[in-house]
Amino acid sequence: MNREVAVLGVGMHPWGKWGRNFVEYGVHAARAALKDAGVAWGDVQFVSGAATMRCGYPGYVAGATFAQALGWQGAQVNTSYAACASGSQALAAARAQILAGGCDVALVVGADTTPKGFLAPMAGHRPEDPDWVRFYLGITNPTYFALYARRRMDLHGATVEDFTSVKVKNAAHGATNPNARYRKRFTREEVLASAMVADPLRLLHVCATSDGGAAVVLSSLEYARRRGLKTPRIAAISTVTPRFASNEVEMPDIATDSAAAAARHSFRASIAARAYEEAGIGPRELSLAEVYDLAASLELDWYEHLGLCEAGAAEALLRSGATRVGGRIPVNASGGLACFGEAVPAQALAQVCELVWQLRGQAGERQVAGARVGITANQGLFGHGSSVIVKV
C-alpha cells in the first residue's frame, strides 16, 4: 500500500520579532501556501493546526482559530500539541485523514508569537511539573544544549571552533533566505565575541525565539494526479516516543530513566530510524537535511543520529565541508534555527517548506543542486520525536 501524500503548496510568514498576534502569521502563511498550491480555501476539507501554549486559548485550539480567521467554511478540524514537534504531529494528522479517505485536501498551519528572552514555564507554584522544577533550580533550555556540547568536546574532541563553524555555515546559508530572521553572515570573531550563555555556548551559538508562521497544503496522490500535478511527496512522518530506558538527558526532566532493569536506548537515533524505515530509504539516498540546531553543537549530534556519519565522526564530517551547500550532504540549507530562531509550532513545518522549495529547485542562492530526497529532524519537549522525509 502506498502511504505517500502529495505536497501541493507551502508558505511562510517571515520569521522575526514582529510582536503581532500569531493568528496573523498563520493566516499569511496559509494564504501563501494555498496560492502556491493553486487551491481555493473553500476546497480545503481538513484544517490541522499546530498549537501554541503562549497565546492564550486561541493558541490551544489553533486549528479552529486559523479556520475562523480564514473564514468558516465547514472543514473538519484538528489541533496538535507536541512542543517543538507540534508541526509534524499536525502534518501526521492531515496525512492520516487523507490516507483514511476522509478528505482529499488538507491545510496544515503553525504560528507563534514569542516573548523576549528564555522560554519560561507556566506560572504558579507547581512542583509536580518537571518543567516548573527545572526552572526553579535555574536549569534553562541552553543548560541542556550545553551539557551535550561539553560531552561532545570530552568524548569526541569537538571544539568551540567546530560549534562556531556550524553557526558561520548556517548564517551563510540563511543570508539570502527571504523568510529568515537573521540574514547576517556572522564571522567567527563575532560569534566568539558574543556573551557566554551556558559554557561552552555563547549567545550566537544558541538560537533565539521568534515570531513566525508556516503552512503546508497536502492532498492524496490521486487528487494531484487528477489535476496533472507532479509534486514532491511526503514519504514518511516519524512521531515516535522514546523507548525505556531512554539515555537522553532530556528537557525538561531533572533525571534520566534508570537503566537498572532495562537496556538503554538512544531516543534521537530512533527518530530518524523510524522515518527511514517508513520511507524505505537510507541516509545514503539523502540530498539534504534540515535539523534542529537549537544550539550549533546539537547539529553535530544530529549528523550522527541521522546516520550521515558514524558516532563520533560528526566533527570530521563538518570539517570536510560536506554539510555546506555545495557539499555531499548539505545540512540546514535554509539557515536553520541559527537564522530563523525558534517559532515552536511553526518550526517543524518550516523545515518541510524548505525541503519542498529545494526539491522543486526554487531555493535560489541556497539551492542544493539536483535535490531529490530530504529529511527533517527535531524533537519536542516531553518525548516527542519528529522526522519527515520528502522526495520527488
Add this chain to the structure above:
Amino acid sequence: MSTAARVAALEGWYTLDDPPHLLGSRCRTCGTYFFPRLATFCRNPGCEGTTFEEVKLSRTGRIWSYTNACYQPPPPYVASEPFVPFAIAAVELEAERMIVLGQVASGVDVTQLKVGMAVELVLEPLHADGGTERLIWKWKPEGASR
C-alpha cells in the same frame, strides 16, 4: 552561626540529614529506580509493578557533563541581587544507572569541573524567603573543602 530556619525548597525530594540523600523510589517488582519518587505504576514497559519502596539514592556519582548559567534564569528561579552565575552538573549514579541534574556547590566554577569527576551530594540554600532558607541539593567535587 545562622539562625535562619532551614527547610526543603522541594518537599520530599531529599533528606535534610547530614549527609543528605536524594529520595527516590524503587519498583519492588523489577528494581527500576525513579527520581523524583513514583508511587503509582512502574514505567518500565516490561513490568506491571505497582508497589515501590522509598530509597535513598547514591549520594556520590561521576560527572556525565556540566555547564553553567551565565544569564539570570526566569522565574520561578529566585535570583540573588546581583545575580551570581552558577555551575550545573549532570551526574551519573552507578547503582541506579541514571543521571541526575543539579546545581554545583557555590564557589565551584566550570573550570574546576571535568567529565568523569567524582562528586557528592550536599545541601545549600537555593534562595531565602524572609527568615527561611530554602535548601536544595547540589553536586560538589569530592575532596573539595566543605
